Amino acid sequence: xxxxxxxxxxxxxxxxxxxxxxxxxxxxxxxxxxxxxxxxxxxxxxxxxxxxxxxxxxxxxxxxxxxxxxxxxxxxxxxxxxxxxxxxxxxxxxxxxxxxxxxxxxxxxxxxxxxxxxxxxxxxxxxxxxxxxxxxxxxxxxxxxxxxxxxxxxxxxxxxxxxxxxxxxxxxxxxxxxxxxxxxxxxxxxxxxxxxxxxxxxxxxxxxxxxxxxxxxxxxxxxxxxxxxxxxxxxxxxxxxxxxxxxxxxxxxxxxxxxxxxxxxxxxxxxxxxxxxxxxxxxxxxxxxxxxxxxxxxxxxxxxxxxxxxxxx
Amino acid sequence: xxxxxxxxxxxxxxxxxxxxxxxxxxxxxxxxxxxxxxxxxxxxxxxxxxxxxxxxxxxxxxxxxxxxxxxxxxxxxxxxxxxxxxxxxxxxxxxxxxxxxxxxxxxxxxxxxxxxxxxxxxxxxxxxxxxxxxxxxxxxxxxxxxxxxxxxxxxxxxxxxxxxxxxxxxxxxxxxxxxxxxxxxxxxxxxxxxxxxxxxxxxxxxxxxxxxxxxxxxxxxxxxxxxxxxxxxxxxxxxxxxxxxxxxxxxxxxxxxxxxxxxxxxxxxxxxxxxxxxxxxxxxxxxxxxxxxxxxxxxxxxxxxxxxxxxxxxxxxxxxxxxxxxxxxxxxxxxxxxxxxxxxxxxxxxxxxxxxxxxxxxxxxxxxxxxxxxxxxxxxxxxxxxxxxxxxxxxxxxxxxxxxxxxxxxxxxxxxxxxxxxxxxxxxxxxxxxxxxxxxxxxxxxxxxxxxxxxxxxxxxxxxxxxxxxxxxxxxxxxxxxxxxxxxxxxxxxxxxxxxxxxxxxxxxxxxxxxxxxxxxxxxxxxxxxx
Numbered sequence: 001x002x003x004x005x006x007x008x009x010x011x012x013x014x015x016x017x018x019x020x021x022x023x024x025x026x027x028x029x030x031x032x033x034x035x036x037x038x039x040x041x042x043x044x045x046x047x048x049x050x051x052x053x054x055x056x057x058x059x060x061x062x063x064x065x066x067x068x069x070x071x072x073x074x075x076x077x078x079x080x081x082x083x084x085x086x087x088x089x090x091x092x093x094x095x096x097x098x099x100x101x102x103x104x105x106x107x108x109x110x111x112x113x114x115x116x117x118x119x120x121x122x123x124x125x126x127x128x129x130x131x132x133x134x135x136x137x138x139x140x141x142x143x144x145x146x147x148x149x150x151x152x153x154x155x156x157x158x159x160x161x162x163x164x165x166x167x168x169x170x171x172x173x174x175x176x177x178x179x180x181x182x183x184x185x186x187x188x189x190x191x192x193x194x195x196x197x198x199x200x201x202x203x204x205x206x207x208x209x210x211x212x213x214x215x216x217x218x219x220x221x222x223x224x225x226x227x228x229x230x231x232x233x234x235x236x237x238x239x240x241x242x243x244x245x246x247x248x249x250x251x252x253x254x255x256x257x258x259x260x261x262x263x264x265x266x267x268x269x270x271x272x273x274x275x276x277x278x279x280x281x282x283x284x285x286x287x288x289x290x291x292x293x294x295x296x297x298x299x300x301x302x303x304x305x306x307x308x309x310x311x312x313x
Numbered sequence: 314x315x316x317x318x319x320x321x322x323x324x325x326x327x328x329x330x331x332x333x334x335x336x337x338x339x340x341x342x343x344x345x346x347x348x349x350x351x352x353x354x355x356x357x358x359x360x361x362x363x364x365x366x367x368x369x370x371x372x373x374x375x376x377x378x379x380x381x382x383x384x385x386x387x388x389x390x391x392x393x394x395x396x397x398x399x400x401x402x403x404x405x406x407x408x409x410x411x412x413x414x415x416x417x418x419x420x421x422x423x424x425x426x427x428x429x430x431x432x433x434x435x436x437x438x439x440x441x442x443x444x445x446x447x448x449x450x451x452x453x454x455x456x457x458x459x460x461x462x463x464x465x466x467x468x469x470x471x472x473x474x475x476x477x478x479x480x481x482x483x484x485x486x487x488x489x490x491x492x493x494x495x496x497x498x499x500x501x502x503x504x505x506x507x508x509x510x511x512x513x514x515x516x517x518x519x520x521x522x523x524x525x526x527x528x529x530x531x532x533x534x535x536x537x538x539x540x541x542x543x544x545x546x547x548x549x550x551x552x553x554x555x556x557x558x559x560x561x562x563x564x565x566x567x568x569x570x571x572x573x574x575x576x577x578x579x580x581x582x583x584x585x586x587x588x589x590x591x592x593x594x595x596x597x598x599x600x601x602x603x604x605x606x607x608x609x610x611x612x613x614x615x616x617x618x619x620x621x622x623x624x625x626x627x628x629x630x631x632x633x634x635x636x637x638x639x640x641x642x643x644x645x646x647x648x649x650x651x652x653x654x655x656x657x658x659x660x661x662x663x664x665x666x667x668x669x670x671x672x673x674x675x676x677x678x679x680x681x682x683x684x685x686x687x688x689x690x691x692x693x694x695x696x697x698x699x700x701x702x703x704x705x706x707x708x709x710x711x712x713x714x715x716x717x718x719x720x721x722x723x724x725x726x727x728x729x730x731x732x733x734x735x736x737x738x739x740x741x742x743x744x745x746x747x748x749x750x751x752x753x754x755x756x757x758x759x760x761x762x763x764x765x766x767x768x769x770x771x772x773x774x775x776x777x778x779x780x781x782x783x784x785x786x787x788x789x790x791x792x793x794x795x796x797x798x799x800x801x802x803x804x805x806x807x808x809x810x811x812x813x814x815x816x817x818x819x820x821x822x823x824x825x826x827x828x829x830x831x832x833x834x835x836x837x838x839x840x841x842x843x844x
Contacts, residue, residue: 002700003700003701003702003703004697004700004701005701006701009758009762010762055675057674119672120501120670120672121671121672121674121675122362122669122671122672122675123668123669123670124667124668124669124670125665125667125668125669126667126668126669127370127372127665127666127667133489134801137799137800137801137804138800138804141795141796141799141800141804142796144795144796144798144799145792145793145795145796145799146792147795148791148792148794148795149788149791149792149795152787152788152791153788156784156787190733190734192804193734193738193804196796196804196807196811197741197807199792200789200792200793201745203788203789203792204745204748204785204786204788204789207781207784207785207788208752208781211780211781211784212781215780235759236755238755238758239751239752239755242701242751242755243745243747243748243751245697246694246697246698246744246745246747246748246751247741247744247745247748248744249693249697249744250690250693250694250740250741250743250744250745251690251740251741251744252693253686253689253690253693253740254686254690254737254740254741256686257682257685257686257689258682258685258686258736258737258740259678259679259682259683259686261679261733262679262682262683262733262736262737265733265734266737269737269741
């Protein structure tokens, strides 16, 4: 009977053997992404910066250059106009230029410029202060969630596992933030949700592999740690690939058919799933090897093998 | 062998059927829906971005009320000092890093206890003495309670005002410490409501000072206004761009607080729109009677939010607690004023900090797109699972469908709001929900490869995978609970969907999939199987 196998049975990829190289690469990537976020910054949407968004359907195909010029004359702030789907559909963004300018007046001005017969699908105005609060709240909530998960993993496994899982999460977040900065995608309220989704996927993925490592630690008491981690990774590789595929398929459907707004949300999640899968395999688990997990019979081993790692296999 | 007790199997089946019923209810026609028993009448609450409407976030200007409060303390202290003949060189408000403080410079050290006694009469003051300097700041605890009270009162007034406009199903929520979110489904242009909320609507009655003259001027023109203690000039609009500055006694004779009703009316004498008001039977009626006796045939002024509405003359003593507010109103303005007076005045000014309005067409498009995307996501995952695991893959598709139904049903029962990221969350749940199945099947495959008999392998694989599933899902659950506890707005919504998805997926794996496999194993006890 036909069965789809993404990973052939009994794979023996040497993952931990290259861990120094891969971990260095991961660290470099994190540093690069961070420097982008710090030096280039994020392309904040008006959710954070404050300003206006109009999503409109014009009565006829508009002359965008002319429209932009007329909006610029109003001096409401920086104007961005883009087609949104059909040619008649426009997304107009105005960055708020000065504090405290009257919102109703600004909206009225834009309405006057756009003229009659326009269907307003969406109008948003946001003050910058709201955005600041959003960010600080989000950071606080995520930080607490991370600590809680760290504690949970530390209790259920060992503290080293918790540290590695959080390191992998850190890596994922850095890379996604980096992606938002490098390919300047708009960073909005939904982007935070996308990052949270990625994080929860990644932690899930990592815990599954850790669980296998824990199990193998009990089963192969004398196997060297790097060998053991490698074995666990290979054993779970098929599942990791399968779950990543099903999730990616679902998000791909969102990206292709979910409409513009959902698509802009699906893209970072797709990247996040790939990054999260990568970090579970190549960051979290190999990192464990360096953190020297205390094994129950460490002392026994030292006595019998004089501190030399147990025979392999 | 996997065995699931009959009771557990029935329970599982029951829960799934219930989920099916609840998930299908919103799909029936409205007529049938209304006939259903109450407990079944749940539908998905759509977020504003999906159903269209307006979302306004207001900031309560607590600072200005705080300043007023501080000023009144300052005045009261000054009065008391004078009364008790305590000499001081200066008393003033000083800006400090965390706000402002009242500073008092005394002349004699022996007055300190007396001053402290005066200050202790005002609530919530932190005082410190440094030589002859006494500094009083409003304490943090007092300020917190103060802010809370003002925000709560504001919410109450906002609700009254919005209810008066006839807007259906508004949601008014406190956000953070000093913000209020107002959601108005179906309202596409919130300009009117914003105008209503933009007014504090504090109505006061004052006497007009007879020694000072009113001053007429053009609107916006700079005028020199004479000053006299206890008197303030406030503008009254006369139309045609003219303003009269009326000298008004600062002392408030009567406030709109004791009003019990306000209605738009037409003034018989002038034929102009006016607002008839009725005071409560005890205090208000007594006060208006006193006021009209005191100012009989004299001018008094009705002031709203720092502007004189009109300054008429009392021609008779008002004994029955009714009065009329006249001014240069249009019908609409008079109506609006009546509404504001009925709903009560805001304790503090409100500023709009965020506003979103979404037309209904955009929401409908998003829902349609969301549905298509969800169906495609489901189909893609289903095909992939069946390709990978054959019959067992099909089993997981069954539990996946139950998973989605239960997710919808529980979202409805909890009254959670479905938002755009929520739809995406559901589609993503589809991708992740099969993870438990993948874990089990992969484990079974491993056991088969290690030479175990198929049936034993299934039982063992299932058991071994359970631990993993439990740990990975509990980690997610712990994370989502904390996110819910500390997050706000969209993060909270996300946490709910994530936690629900996790719990339901645990349920389907441990009960539904297990039951299906148990039944299947019983029927095919001796057959060769390929997982």
